[in-house]
Amino acid sequence: MKILKASIALAALIVAGGAVAGDSPAPKNAYLYIGWPNNGEVIHSNNFRVWFGLRNMGVAPAGVDKKFTGHHHLIIDAPLPPMDEEIPADNNHVHFGKGQTETRITLPPGTHTLQLLLADKNHVPHNPPVVSEKITITVE
Protein backbone atom coordinates (compact mmCIF):
# COMPACT_ATOMS: atom_id res chain seq x y z
CA MET A 1 0.00 0.00 0.00
CA LYS A 2 2.79 2.35 0.96
CA ILE A 3 4.58 1.57 -2.28
CA LEU A 4 1.39 2.15 -4.28
CA LYS A 5 0.91 5.53 -2.65
CA ALA A 6 4.50 6.44 -3.35
CA SER A 7 4.11 5.35 -6.98
CA ILE A 8 1.00 7.44 -7.42
CA ALA A 9 2.73 10.43 -5.90
CA LEU A 10 5.72 9.89 -8.19
CA ALA A 11 3.53 9.50 -11.26
CA ALA A 12 1.64 12.64 -10.35
CA LEU A 13 4.93 14.44 -9.95
CA ILE A 14 6.17 13.29 -13.35
CA VAL A 15 2.92 14.07 -15.17
CA ALA A 16 2.64 17.32 -13.29
CA GLY A 17 5.59 18.82 -15.15
CA GLY A 18 3.65 18.62 -18.38
CA ALA A 19 0.25 19.73 -17.21
CA VAL A 20 0.58 22.21 -14.38
CA ALA A 21 1.63 25.33 -16.22
CA GLY A 22 1.27 27.24 -19.44
CA ASP A 23 3.92 27.78 -22.09
CA SER A 24 5.16 31.26 -21.20
CA PRO A 25 8.33 31.14 -19.11
CA ALA A 26 8.66 33.09 -15.87
CA PRO A 27 12.02 33.93 -14.29
CA LYS A 28 12.83 31.70 -11.32
CA ASN A 29 13.11 34.68 -8.96
CA ALA A 30 9.77 36.21 -9.92
CA TYR A 31 7.89 37.15 -6.76
CA LEU A 32 4.22 38.00 -6.62
CA TYR A 33 2.56 39.24 -3.46
CA ILE A 34 -0.36 41.26 -2.17
CA GLY A 35 1.16 44.52 -0.92
CA TRP A 36 -2.00 45.51 0.91
CA PRO A 37 -4.08 44.30 2.70
CA ASN A 38 -1.90 42.18 4.96
CA ASN A 39 -2.82 38.63 5.84
CA GLY A 40 -5.29 38.74 8.74
CA GLU A 41 -6.19 42.39 8.18
CA VAL A 42 -9.52 43.53 9.61
CA ILE A 43 -10.97 46.18 7.29
CA HIS A 44 -13.61 48.56 8.57
CA SER A 45 -15.07 49.27 5.16
CA ASN A 46 -16.58 47.08 2.48
CA ASN A 47 -14.75 49.05 -0.22
CA PHE A 48 -10.97 49.11 -0.18
CA ARG A 49 -7.85 49.19 -2.33
CA VAL A 50 -5.66 46.21 -3.03
CA TRP A 51 -2.17 46.74 -4.40
CA PHE A 52 -0.28 44.15 -6.35
CA GLY A 53 3.42 43.52 -5.71
CA LEU A 54 5.60 42.01 -8.43
CA ARG A 55 9.37 41.67 -8.44
CA ASN A 56 11.78 40.63 -11.16
CA MET A 57 9.07 40.53 -13.78
CA GLY A 58 7.09 43.13 -15.70
CA VAL A 59 3.47 44.03 -16.23
CA ALA A 60 1.97 44.17 -19.72
CA PRO A 61 -1.64 44.47 -20.83
CA ALA A 62 -3.40 41.31 -22.04
CA GLY A 63 -2.56 40.51 -25.64
CA VAL A 64 0.96 41.96 -25.44
CA ASP A 65 3.70 39.51 -26.33
CA LYS A 66 6.79 40.50 -24.29
CA LYS A 67 9.08 38.05 -22.54
CA PHE A 68 8.85 37.89 -18.75
CA THR A 69 5.70 39.99 -18.54
CA GLY A 70 2.12 39.25 -17.61
CA HIS A 71 -0.98 40.77 -16.09
CA HIS A 72 -2.54 40.41 -12.68
CA HIS A 73 -5.59 38.35 -11.71
CA LEU A 74 -7.17 38.62 -8.29
CA ILE A 75 -8.80 35.47 -7.02
CA ILE A 76 -11.46 36.19 -4.43
CA ASP A 77 -12.92 33.46 -2.22
CA ALA A 78 -11.89 30.66 -4.59
CA PRO A 79 -9.10 28.10 -4.94
CA LEU A 80 -6.47 28.44 -7.66
CA PRO A 81 -7.81 27.52 -11.10
CA PRO A 82 -5.98 25.00 -13.36
CA MET A 83 -2.51 26.32 -14.22
CA ASP A 84 -2.55 25.17 -17.83
CA GLU A 85 -5.74 26.90 -18.93
CA GLU A 86 -7.06 30.39 -19.43
CA ILE A 87 -8.07 31.86 -16.06
CA PRO A 88 -11.87 32.14 -15.88
CA ALA A 89 -13.33 35.64 -15.79
CA ASP A 90 -16.06 36.00 -13.18
CA ASN A 91 -16.67 37.63 -9.80
CA ASN A 92 -14.15 35.29 -8.18
CA HIS A 93 -11.46 35.74 -10.83
CA VAL A 94 -10.95 39.40 -11.64
CA HIS A 95 -8.72 40.18 -14.63
CA PHE A 96 -6.53 43.28 -14.84
CA GLY A 97 -5.87 43.13 -18.54
CA LYS A 98 -5.15 46.83 -18.86
CA GLY A 99 -1.93 46.44 -16.91
CA GLN A 100 -3.25 47.80 -13.62
CA THR A 101 -1.09 47.36 -10.53
CA GLU A 102 -3.78 48.13 -7.98
CA THR A 103 -7.56 48.06 -7.73
CA ARG A 104 -10.52 48.93 -5.53
CA ILE A 105 -12.87 46.12 -4.58
CA THR A 106 -16.14 45.85 -2.72
CA LEU A 107 -16.80 42.83 -0.51
CA PRO A 108 -19.65 42.07 1.87
CA PRO A 109 -18.97 41.78 5.62
CA GLY A 110 -17.33 38.51 6.61
CA THR A 111 -14.16 36.55 6.08
CA HIS A 112 -12.67 36.47 2.59
CA THR A 113 -9.61 35.08 0.86
CA LEU A 114 -7.52 36.93 -1.71
CA GLN A 115 -4.79 35.55 -3.93
CA LEU A 116 -2.93 36.92 -6.95
CA LEU A 117 -2.12 34.89 -10.04
CA LEU A 118 -0.10 36.35 -12.88
CA ALA A 119 -0.85 35.19 -16.41
CA ASP A 120 0.46 35.71 -19.91
CA LYS A 121 -1.01 37.52 -22.91
CA ASN A 122 -3.59 34.73 -23.31
CA HIS A 123 -4.59 34.71 -19.61
CA VAL A 124 -2.77 31.40 -19.04
CA PRO A 125 -0.44 31.19 -15.98
CA HIS A 126 3.32 31.09 -16.56
CA ASN A 127 5.75 28.23 -16.23
CA PRO A 128 6.50 28.03 -13.36
CA PRO A 129 3.23 29.65 -12.23
CA VAL A 130 3.67 33.02 -10.53
CA VAL A 131 1.28 32.95 -7.56
CA SER A 132 1.03 34.96 -4.36
CA GLU A 133 0.39 33.68 -0.89
CA LYS A 134 -3.35 33.29 -0.23
CA ILE A 135 -4.38 35.77 2.43
CA THR A 136 -7.46 35.91 4.63
CA ILE A 137 -9.10 39.19 5.53
CA THR A 138 -12.15 40.18 7.50
CA VAL A 139 -14.52 42.88 6.36
CA GLU A 140 -16.51 44.42 9.21
Add this chain to the structure above:
Amino acid sequence: MKKCIMVAAMLTALIPGLASAGETPAPEGAKVYFIWPKDGATIKGGKFWVRFGLRDMGVAPAGVDKKFTGHHHLIIDDDLPPFDEEIPADNNHVHYGKGYSEGRVSLPPGKHTLQLLFADKNHVPHNPPMFSEKITIYVPAN
Protein backbone atom coordinates in the same frame (compact mmCIF):
# COMPACT_ATOMS: atom_id res chain seq x y z
CA MET B 1 13.01 87.47 -39.06
CA LYS B 2 12.65 89.04 -35.62
CA LYS B 3 8.94 89.32 -36.19
CA CYS B 4 8.77 85.70 -37.10
CA ILE B 5 10.54 84.67 -33.88
CA MET B 6 8.23 86.91 -31.86
CA VAL B 7 5.16 85.37 -33.43
CA ALA B 8 6.53 81.92 -32.77
CA ALA B 9 7.23 82.82 -29.14
CA MET B 10 3.75 84.24 -28.76
CA LEU B 11 2.19 81.18 -30.26
CA THR B 12 4.18 78.97 -27.91
CA ALA B 13 2.99 81.05 -24.99
CA LEU B 14 -0.58 80.87 -26.18
CA ILE B 15 -0.56 77.14 -26.77
CA PRO B 16 1.48 75.76 -23.89
CA GLY B 17 -0.46 72.53 -24.19
CA LEU B 18 1.46 71.76 -27.32
CA ALA B 19 4.88 72.21 -25.81
CA SER B 20 4.63 71.18 -22.16
CA ALA B 21 3.67 67.56 -22.60
CA GLY B 22 3.79 64.67 -25.00
CA GLU B 23 0.95 63.61 -27.23
CA THR B 24 -0.20 60.51 -25.38
CA PRO B 25 -3.29 61.22 -23.28
CA ALA B 26 -3.55 60.23 -19.63
CA PRO B 27 -7.01 59.76 -18.10
CA GLU B 28 -8.35 62.34 -15.68
CA GLY B 29 -7.80 61.32 -12.08
CA ALA B 30 -4.88 59.01 -12.82
CA LYS B 31 -2.10 59.24 -10.29
CA VAL B 32 1.52 58.14 -9.88
CA TYR B 33 2.86 57.93 -6.33
CA PHE B 34 5.34 56.17 -4.06
CA ILE B 35 3.93 53.26 -2.12
CA TRP B 36 7.33 52.97 -0.49
CA PRO B 37 9.55 54.61 0.72
CA LYS B 38 7.70 57.41 2.44
CA ASP B 39 8.92 61.00 2.32
CA GLY B 40 11.54 61.52 5.02
CA ALA B 41 12.36 57.82 5.45
CA THR B 42 15.77 56.80 6.79
CA ILE B 43 17.06 53.69 5.05
CA LYS B 44 19.98 51.87 6.62
CA GLY B 45 22.44 50.42 4.11
CA GLY B 46 20.94 52.36 1.20
CA LYS B 47 19.75 49.27 -0.68
CA PHE B 48 16.02 48.97 -1.04
CA TRP B 49 13.03 48.20 -3.26
CA VAL B 50 11.10 51.22 -4.42
CA ARG B 51 7.43 50.37 -4.96
CA PHE B 52 5.73 52.35 -7.70
CA GLY B 53 2.07 53.21 -7.17
CA LEU B 54 -0.20 53.81 -10.15
CA ARG B 55 -3.92 54.54 -10.01
CA ASP B 56 -6.48 54.40 -12.82
CA MET B 57 -3.92 53.61 -15.50
CA GLY B 58 -1.96 50.57 -16.62
CA VAL B 59 1.65 49.50 -17.00
CA ALA B 60 3.00 48.37 -20.36
CA PRO B 61 6.58 47.74 -21.45
CA ALA B 62 8.30 50.43 -23.57
CA GLY B 63 7.32 50.20 -27.23
CA VAL B 64 3.84 48.88 -26.51
CA ASP B 65 1.02 50.99 -27.96
CA LYS B 66 -1.99 50.59 -25.64
CA LYS B 67 -4.24 53.43 -24.56
CA PHE B 68 -3.86 54.70 -20.99
CA THR B 69 -0.67 52.76 -20.31
CA GLY B 70 2.96 53.69 -19.84
CA HIS B 71 6.06 52.71 -17.93
CA HIS B 72 7.75 54.07 -14.83
CA HIS B 73 10.90 56.19 -14.61
CA LEU B 74 12.63 56.91 -11.34
CA ILE B 75 14.37 60.26 -11.09
CA ILE B 76 17.13 60.22 -8.50
CA ASP B 77 18.70 63.41 -7.14
CA ASP B 78 17.51 65.49 -10.05
CA ASP B 79 14.70 67.78 -11.22
CA LEU B 80 11.96 66.79 -13.64
CA PRO B 81 13.17 66.72 -17.26
CA PRO B 82 11.24 68.49 -20.08
CA PHE B 83 7.80 66.93 -20.58
CA ASP B 84 7.76 67.10 -24.35
CA GLU B 85 10.89 65.06 -24.95
CA GLU B 86 12.14 61.55 -24.38
CA ILE B 87 13.26 61.13 -20.76
CA PRO B 88 17.06 60.84 -20.65
CA ALA B 89 18.49 57.48 -19.60
CA ASP B 90 21.34 57.83 -17.11
CA ASN B 91 22.09 57.23 -13.43
CA ASN B 92 19.66 60.00 -12.46
CA HIS B 93 16.84 58.84 -14.75
CA VAL B 94 16.24 55.12 -14.43
CA HIS B 95 13.89 53.58 -16.99
CA TYR B 96 11.71 50.59 -16.20
CA GLY B 97 10.91 49.70 -19.78
CA LYS B 98 10.22 46.06 -19.00
CA GLY B 99 7.03 47.02 -17.21
CA TYR B 100 8.35 46.77 -13.67
CA SER B 101 6.24 48.08 -10.82
CA GLU B 102 9.13 47.98 -8.35
CA GLY B 103 12.80 48.82 -8.67
CA ARG B 104 15.83 47.87 -6.62
CA VAL B 105 17.89 50.94 -5.77
CA SER B 106 21.30 51.30 -4.18
CA LEU B 107 22.31 54.73 -2.91
CA PRO B 108 25.38 55.99 -1.04
CA PRO B 109 25.09 57.60 2.42
CA GLY B 110 23.53 61.05 2.39
CA LYS B 111 20.35 62.85 1.51
CA HIS B 112 18.63 61.85 -1.73
CA THR B 113 15.53 62.82 -3.65
CA LEU B 114 13.29 60.42 -5.56
CA GLN B 115 10.51 61.22 -7.98
CA LEU B 116 8.49 59.05 -10.35
CA LEU B 117 7.64 60.12 -13.88
CA PHE B 118 5.42 57.98 -16.05
CA ALA B 119 5.93 57.98 -19.82
CA ASP B 120 4.54 56.49 -22.99
CA LYS B 121 5.86 53.87 -25.38
CA ASN B 122 8.46 56.36 -26.66
CA HIS B 123 9.60 57.43 -23.15
CA VAL B 124 7.82 60.79 -23.52
CA PRO B 125 5.60 61.92 -20.60
CA HIS B 126 1.83 61.90 -21.03
CA ASN B 127 -0.55 64.80 -21.46
CA PRO B 128 -1.15 65.86 -18.74
CA PRO B 129 2.22 64.68 -17.39
CA MET B 130 1.99 62.04 -14.69
CA PHE B 131 4.56 62.43 -11.96
CA SER B 132 4.71 61.74 -8.25
CA GLU B 133 5.53 63.99 -5.38
CA LYS B 134 9.31 64.44 -4.99
CA ILE B 135 10.37 62.72 -1.80
CA THR B 136 13.53 62.98 0.26
CA ILE B 137 15.17 60.00 1.92
CA TYR B 138 18.22 59.63 4.12
CA VAL B 139 20.87 56.95 3.99
CA PRO B 140 22.90 57.08 7.23
CA ALA B 141 26.69 56.70 7.17
CA ASN B 142 27.77 53.20 8.19
